[in-house]
Amino acid sequence: MRRVCVLAAVVLAASHEAHAYEFWLRAQTIGQAYQLREYRLFGPDLFLGRHLITQTLALRIDDIGDLSAGRRRSRLPDTGLRISWQSYLRVDHDFGDWSSGQVTLPGPIRRDALDAIPELQEWVAQLDLMYGYLQLDGLADDRATIQVGRILADDGWGTTAYDGASARYRIDEVPIAITANAGLRVRAASPLGVASYELDGTSGAGCQEYVEGPTPGSGHWQLIDRNRSITNTRLTSDFEYCPQRDVDQPTVGITLATARTRHFSAELGYRRTWSDTVGLIGPVDRLNFPDKGLYPNDFGQAPATGVNEERLWGRAQGELRAGALRVEPYADARFSILNAVLDRADAGVRVHDGDHVIEPRVEYFFPTFDGDSIFNAFSIEPTTDARLAYSYTPAGPWRGTADAWIRRYAHEDDTTSFAGGFDAGVDRMFGANWRGHLDALWDDGYGGRRIGGSADAAWRAQQDLWLRGRVIVLGVREDSTSSLATRYVTSSAVTSATFQLSDGVGLHAIAETDYDAVHDLQLRVIGVLDLAFYPEQ
């Protein structure tokens, strides 16, 4: 009794006024079942099952502490402090043989597929925090915003994330906003990490170190620490060991961008990511012969740190109007300081004339990678694209699009090669419940030739039932870099149904069948249970 009284007193003392925070929740359960091939030169291909279950949870909590509720009730602009939370969590696992099965290696040795191919980890027992951050708006007289947590970052050519903080301050007099951020770049090795956020070019497997031989210069590269003991686990790769991929990658960035401007916007940004060299990865002479235990080499020439990414980018967009004509020019460029090259650029103009939009654009691309990757030294030939896009979107039932492009590959020996293509589509609404769509595609040049098209129909059969079907036929002739078949016709049919079970609950079912001379018939089934919870407004 006494304990109960004490507990009640504690609860009463700890009680606060209840706050009806606004929150938005979206959960999706996705099940996929299909088979993929393991290609065999002798005998039929082996079919490996993929039985994927994915559970996602997106959460927004708005106005924590009801700080702006009073302003909303008074119908005043939402200035002043407002605290919110946004996050997206994903649980993902493949129960099928594809990721969770075993492989037979020469020997023969049976091993978990994950042990032989650590890259499969992306589909095995993954708990990923895609982003999750607390945001404080309206600080410093509504000029400053702060984010803390796992924050998404985008330089215009790809999204990454870092665990840290970001602060934005708007200087109205200029008008420019300055944003500074710092943190640890999200890697596969980060807590709840995501491999796809990592810089590309380095592998999580097969990492090698140089081990010196009996005389200087007579050593060789070998997998790191072959003598370490291995514990068999089913959900992680037992043999993957690449210490440089596990170290933290501090990241800092700063951007200057126009703020609250109409018809013109521009941004200048900088980001640098670096990491410490692993150095000593084990005791001296941990191997069967003399070594110093240093990674990546046994001489200790590696610097204490190395830059993984250092980029500077700028972009500008404008809008001009002349009667019904609206012209939107834009230009973007990114410079890799690490590689001392312009690695991305594009410029174009989008011209709107009533229902017609035409957009010529040029693009430039020079592949660059994580500073630890030797692909940086191999990548030496840029590409340049010219593209022309057109769309017609009247208020009536018809809509149409067309795109043409050509890519030029500039070779080291001053020769060039090209690839190009064209595609077009028309879309028509038939009454309130039917829609039809036709697409045609042709491309040729480097890489191969493809020609074909698709027909698509969608029907709202009932108030709570949507059906869709699509048929695709494509003739392909690949440029041959392999001994696999390179000339074939493939056809594919996709059907989907979406049924609204109740308010905020939807069930999607998708089936795809493919037929081609290489693979015969294939079937793929996907089910999505979409749960979205909307508290009463």
Place this chain on the structure above:
Amino acid sequence: MKRALLLIVMLFAAGAFAGDSVVYPLQRLPLIFSHAKHLARGTTCAACHAAAATSQSAVDNLIPTEAACRACHAIDRADPAKAATPVTACVGCHPGWRADVPVERVFLVPPPLKFPHDQHKQACESCHAVRQVDLATTAQLPSMESCFACHKGGMEERHCGDCHLTKMGGLVETSFDQGNFVPATHGPRFAKDHKEEARAPGSTCNACHDRSECVQCHQGTVKPMDFHQGNYLLVHATDARRGTPDCSACHRYETFCVGCHERSGLGTRGETQFRSDRTDLRFHPVGWSSRGAGPNLHAQEARRNITSCASCHREEDCLTCHSAEPGGVRASPHPAGWRGSSRCKALDRDNRRMCLRCHIAQDELGCDWHH
């Protein structure tokens, strides 16, 4: 695929890309009325729209009733054809009026906006340009552009909800009985190519779209069928070799691509029947990778699009031949003029770890060494 599913629902429900008619729904105004003439006579706005001064919501009906007209017009319902100046006959304001037919009513759908007239003290005509028109229609309602003349903060994502209705969690409500609120920029190509809109400084995508919508497609676990059409597993090689579209916008080559290729038996470390030591069992054709003399076809492919190599090979595969390790093949991948180039110097200065993957000897490090 999740994005595709959303699109299915969107395309059915949307019908048209008409943001304006959603914010200001179509009206029916079966009236004869001239704002131009009334204002020219000196009639004030408040004389007819008195309720506007105290209105706190966009759902308030501020259209004057007959009672307001009676202040000047001597309307006599007992004498519907009464001739007078100003006009008093019913047919003078209600076109086609007949005694035996009910008068057609004004039909207005309130705009899905938050708007308190009572907190806007500006002259009415600064937002409603009615001086030159007869009937005021949706064309005389203020555009968002005109709001920004004062509300500069409205250009920022956070403040979209100051005027637009929001759902729980702060996202702008986009679905209404009169249609979906979709910006004109969201044309038929938008799902495939929205790069410029998304990366524009100050873009307001996340006012309506939760960031999870971006992530579930760009870092998703399901093939988006609207983007990667049927049987893409078979035909993707053409796109990947060309390098367009840019696979790296969504996929990391050295995990996503390598993992799949290895498991398909097309790699070197998984279960594979391709063997590089037998010409009849090689994945790549004869002459692909020739030590010494030979066509060495892979060199041009690697230079043209190293990312297609990276979709199967790890760096260590390249080191087999390209390492400068003593006793190795020492096949240099560097182009002419590499040594001394600004690129070599930048890479060596910023991350020598990469150089050390191939160059072990002290005298080979840096960008000014000679054989």
